[in-house]
Amino acid sequence: MVARTVSTSLAALFILSGCSAISQKEAFDSVNQLTAEQGVNNLQWIKTAQEAQSVDESVRALLSKPLTQEDALRIMLINNRALQQSYENIGIAQSELVEAGLMRNPLLGYSIGRSNGASTSTISVEIAFLDLLWIPLRRELGGLALEEAILTVGDSVLRSARDAKKSYIDARVSEEKVALFGPILKSHEASLQLAVRQYTAGNLSKRDMLRIQESYERARIESIKLSRENAAAREALNKTLGLYGEQTYYTLSTESLKRTEPAVTESGLEKRAIANRLDMRSAMKSVDYAAAQAGYSEKTRFVDELELSLESEKTTGEKRFNTFGIKLPIPIFDFGQARVSKAQAIYNQSVHQLYERAVNIRSEVREGYAHLRYTYDIAHSYDEVIVQTNQQILEETQLMYNGMLDGIYELLEDQRRAGEAKMEALDARGEVQKAQADLEYTIGGKL
Amino acid sequence: MRHDRRDFLGLGAALIASAALSPNLKASEHDHAGHEGKKRQLTLVNDPKRVLSPATLITPKEGKSYNPVVTLNGWNLPYEMKEGVKEFHIIAEPVVREFAPGMVVNCWGYNGTSPGPTIEAVEGDRVRLIVSNKLPEHTTIHWHGLILPNGMDGVGGLTQRAIAPGETYVYEFTLRQSGTFMYHPHADEMVQMAMGCMGMFIVHPKKPQSHKVDRDFCFLLASYDVAPGTYTPNPSTMTEFNIWSFNSRVFPGIDSMNVRVGDRVRIRVGNLTMTNHPIHMHGHPFEVTCTDGGWVPKNARWPEVTIDIGVGQVRAFEFVATEEGDWSLHCHKSHHTMGPMGHSVPNMIGVKQDDLTEKISDLMPNYMYMPMGKNGMAEMQDMAEMGMKLPENTLPMMTGKGPFGPIEMGGMFTLVKVRKNQPKDDYSDPGWYSHPKGSIARKL
Numbered sequence: 001m002v003a004r005t006v007s008t009s010l011a012a013l014f015i016l017s018g019c020s021a022i023s024q025k026e027a028f029d030s031v032n033q034l035t036a037e038q039g040v041n042n043l044q045w046i047k048t049a050q051e052a053q054s055v056d057e058s059v060r061a062l063l064s065k066p067l068t069q070e071d072a073l074r075i076m077l078i079n080n081r082a083l084q085q086s087y088e089n090i091g092i093a094q095s096e097l098v099e100a101g102l103m104r105n106p107l108l109g110y111s112i113g114r115s116n117g118a119s120t121s122t123i124s125v126e127i128a129f130l131d132l133l134w135i136p137l138r139r140e141l142g143g144l145a146l147e148e149a150i151l152t153v154g155d156s157v158l159r160s161a162r163d164a165k166k167s168y169i170d171a172r173v174s175e176e177k178v179a180l181f182g183p184i185l186k187s188h189e190a191s192l193q194l195a196v197r198q199y200t201a202g203n204l205s206k207r208d209m210l211r212i213q214e215s216y217e218r219a220r221i222e223s224i225k226l227s228r229e230n231a232a233a234r235e236a237l238n239k240t241l242g243l244y245g246e247q248t249y250y251t252l253s254t255e256s257l258k259r260t261e262p263a264v265t266e267s268g269l270e271k272r273a274i275a276n277r278l279d280m281r282s283a284m285k286s287v288d289y290a291a292a293q294a295g296y297s298e299k300t301r302f303v304d305e306l307e308l309s310l311e312s313e314k315t316t317g318e319k320r321f322n323t324f325g326i327k328l329p330i331p332i333f334d335f336g337q338a339r340v341s342k343a344q345a346i347y348n349q350s351v352h353q354l355y356e357r358a359v360n361i362r363s364e365v366r367e368g369y370a371h372l373r374y375t376y377d378i379a380h381s382y383d384e385v386i387v388q389t390n391q392q393i394l395e396e397t398q399l400m401y402n403g404m405l406d407g408i409y410e411l412l413e414d415q416r417r418a419g420e421a422k423m424e425a426l427d428a429r430g431e432v433q434k435a436q437a438d439l440e441y442t443i444g445g446k447l
Numbered sequence: 448m449r450h451d452r453r454d455f456l457g458l459g460a461a462l463i464a465s466a467a468l469s470p471n472l473k474a475s476e477h478d479h480a481g482h483e484g485k486k487r488q489l490t491l492v493n494d495p496k497r498v499l500s501p502a503t504l505i506t507p508k509e510g511k512s513y514n515p516v517v518t519l520n521g522w523n524l525p526y527e528m529k530e531g532v533k534e535f536h537i538i539a540e541p542v543v544r545e546f547a548p549g550m551v552v553n554c555w556g557y558n559g560t561s562p563g564p565t566i567e568a569v570e571g572d573r574v575r576l577i578v579s580n581k582l583p584e585h586t587t588i589h590w591h592g593l594i595l596p597n598g599m600d601g602v603g604g605l606t607q608r609a610i611a612p613g614e615t616y617v618y619e620f621t622l623r624q625s626g627t628f629m630y631h632p633h634a635d636e637m638v639q640m641a642m643g644c645m646g647m648f649i650v651h652p653k654k655p656q657s658h659k660v661d662r663d664f665c666f667l668l669a670s671y672d673v674a675p676g677t678y679t680p681n682p683s684t685m686t687e688f689n690i691w692s693f694n695s696r697v698f699p700g701i702d703s704m705n706v707r708v709g710d711r712v713r714i715r716v717g718n719l720t721m722t723n724h725p726i727h728m729h730g731h732p733f734e735v736t737c738t739d740g741g742w743v744p745k746n747a748r749w750p751e752v753t754i755d756i757g758v759g760q761v762r763a764f765e766f767v768a769t770e771e772g773d774w775s776l777h778c779h780k781s782h783h784t785m786g787p788m789g790h791s792v793p794n795m796i797g798v799k800q801d802d803l804t805e806k807i808s809d810l811m812p813n814y815m816y817m818p819m820g821k822n823g824m825a826e827m828q829d830m831a832e833m834g835m836k837l838p839e840n841t842l843p844m845m846t847g848k849g850p851f852g853p854i855e856m857g858g859m860f861t862l863v864k865v866r867k868n869q870p871k872d873d874y875s876d877p878g879w880y881s882h883p884k885g886s887i888a889r890k891l
């Protein structure tokens with residue numbers, strides 16, 4: 001009869017713990033929802049071979065045309081394996097949650113003894129019965145842990161999105177700089193050719209010719225360095241996008257990099273960051289978790305283990321003898337106060353961590369805004385003044401050349417300066433875009 | 448009564464304006480609107496549109512015991528008789544001078560022009576020179592070469608207190624000699640002369656018959672450093688001038704000296720630059736008859752075709768115009784007959800560049816690049832005529848068009864035109880010489 005009762009109870013526990021946990025899919029959907037609020041959506045969790053294949057196809061389609069920043073981001077979101085690894089954290093947390101809802105398995109014992117031809121066999125079942133009391137608490141903790149995991153994964157998605165945007169800009173800028181340097185190198189080459197001819201004709205000293213030759217060689221080194229930077233930037237992008245082999249032959253879009261003016265003040269941005277940043281929200285969850293953990297310790301401080309046991313003994317020739325028992329720890333040595341104060345310390349720690357994070361995030365917002373604002377001003381100055389002024393200088397030098405007031409070397413030099421100004425302007429525009437990507441991550445949303 | 452050019456142009460009857468400019472140039476009183484680019488600020492004058500005409504103005508002979516001198520691209524200062532004293536009013540002030548069409552310079556000068564008007568009087572005259580200073584700094588006037596009381600010598604600090612801005616000083620003395628002299632500041636003289644403060648002072652002999660000529664021309668040599676693309680001379684320059692001028696005009700903006708066959712002609716040249724200028728005339732040998740020290744005795748003169756005029760010197764030379772034609776008269780330092788040029792332009796003589804033209808043009812797609820200097824620099828003028836643009840307010844290095852093609856000159860260059868049928872006392876330009884048949888160099 002007792003055995004029947006026990007088995008009924010076990011069945012009930014199974015049902016209790018199994019049914020109420022959310023699924024991994026649901027958990028992943030909430031990650032997607034969180035990041036979508038910040039402009040990053042359609043995440044994909046590769047779990048099967050078919051899914052892997054469909055991702056490959058999407059990547060191929062996206063790479064078949066000149067790659068825009070948006071498409072690069074798209075590829076990163078579906079194809080970056082570090083991100084896939086972090087998605088698995090949701091799986092882990094979800095599984096832990098399920099586990100938390102389960103009673104510890106009952107212990108089943110069987111012993112047999114012989115004495116004087118008579119044998120005694122004992123069957124016993126021990127159940128940690130207090131689990132029935134603690135399971136809701138553990139499930140609460142597990143739920144918090146899962147929520148925290150969802151937020152953390154969401155944060156790493158946004159972080160990766162930011163990094164992908166920046167890698168894309170680096171790749172674009174370094175590639176365009178290689179192109180812009182072409183005419184500069186060609187101009188040095190023309191200077192050198194003229195100098196060699198002037199030297200050969202007896203119109204230029206060897207020293208002056210060698211000086212021009214040296215400048216040309218330095219320009220060539222500069223051109224090599226730019227190609228080296230470009231190769232590195234492109235590989236950084238390939239890594240972020242998870243590309244290899246033939247996939248890496250894609251071309252980058254040549255649409256000009258925009259320079260949008262940031263708002264005049266940073267007001268409101270700090271608040272937005274505190275409200276929206278997923279790492280901030282995940283830190284809040286940590287506090288909740290620590291609080292729940294501390295409550296759990298407090299409740300279980302005296303008795304965290306209570307075992308019920310049932311023994312059924314049968315000796316040959318005798319009637320079956322059943323005993324029903326209970327095991328209870330007596331809090332003589334350990335009143336549980338150590339566990340409780342440890343939990344409280346952890347809780348306090350997490351509160352301070354949250355506070356620290358909020359202070360840091362606010363500072364990052366101000367810094368990021370200032371950085372964007374100044375970077376924008378610099379880029380504006382390059383675009384609107386430096387580039388144009390150098391162009392005007394070149395035009396004036398052309399007039400001077402027309403009047404034989406300046407020579408060909410001055411003309412070519414100013415042509416190179418105009419080209420260098422364009423390269424610097426491009427760099428500055430790239431910095432603006434990167435500063436913007438940084439700040440958007442920092443405030444947790446579009447500017 | 449104050450006299451400046453503005454007054455005379457209004458008084459038309461007093462003077463006969465001769466537009467004796469070369470055919471493609473026009474006397475220009477009000478036609479400078481075209482040069483008034485938005486960007487340019489002519490800060491030295493109240494009304495930049497009033498860039499005064501650099502035409503040669505002829506002083507009428509009537510009522511004068513002497514044949515008035517003709518100031519090349521300039522004018523002579525009228526006077527008033529005040530109780531037996533010839534009274535001249537001189538205003539030192541900032542002016543805008545057109546050096547040639549297409550180029551104006553912020554100068555300092557006298558009575559609206561730089562150089563200032565020529566002061567003309569007769570030996571024995573008592574003259575009163577009333578000098579008002581409208582310059583932004585103090586000034587004086589030194590009467591270069593004249594014999595006068597020491598206190599009238601015009602050396603700031605030494606013989607007088609400098610004339611502060613807004614002040615008027617009077618110089619008064621009797622002219623004890625005749626000849627060719629100059630006037631210029633002797634207070635911050637480096638700056639004021641570099642800016643164009645100067646003029647000529649002609650004293651005719653008491654006896655009208657002595658040293659008489661039919662045509663009497665005068666001009667000053669002045670050099671300026673007006674960097675390409677600018678408007679104001681740099682007074683700190685000592686050697687690297689880029690504007691070499693006759694009376695602050697440069698070829699082809701300089702009038703020709705037009706004479707009649709048989710005329711005895713005198714040309715008086717004063718040098719207020721910082722280097723010497725060997726002035727050379729084609730077609731006629733001449734004799735130096737006068738310096739700022741006085742008349743050269745007849746038996747001390749010798750024939751020349753070039754007279755080197757040292758710094759701070761005046762030379763007057765005379766010849767009888769016997770040979771018809773258009774004769775060049777210029778400084779013989781070849782860089783002084785050029786417009787502005789780059790002295791550090793790389794030497795491309797004999798350097799092949801044509802095959803690099805495309806490469807260099809590709810680097811500057813919006814620019815008409817042309818290789819220069821391989822076969823010399825004459826192509827410069829072709830290009831200027833093809834409409835190749837130059838920096839603002841900058842003249843081409845070589846220019847001027849003659850009946851046979853480009854003259855390829857600039858700076859200190861003009862012509863003496865000798866014609867059989869040039870009317871007496873008429874200074875107007877007779878146009879290009881028409882050569883008698885068979886008298887022109889021919890191609891073999």
Ligand SMILES: [Cu+2]
Binds near residue numbers: 723725778779780
């Ligand atoms: Cu000279």
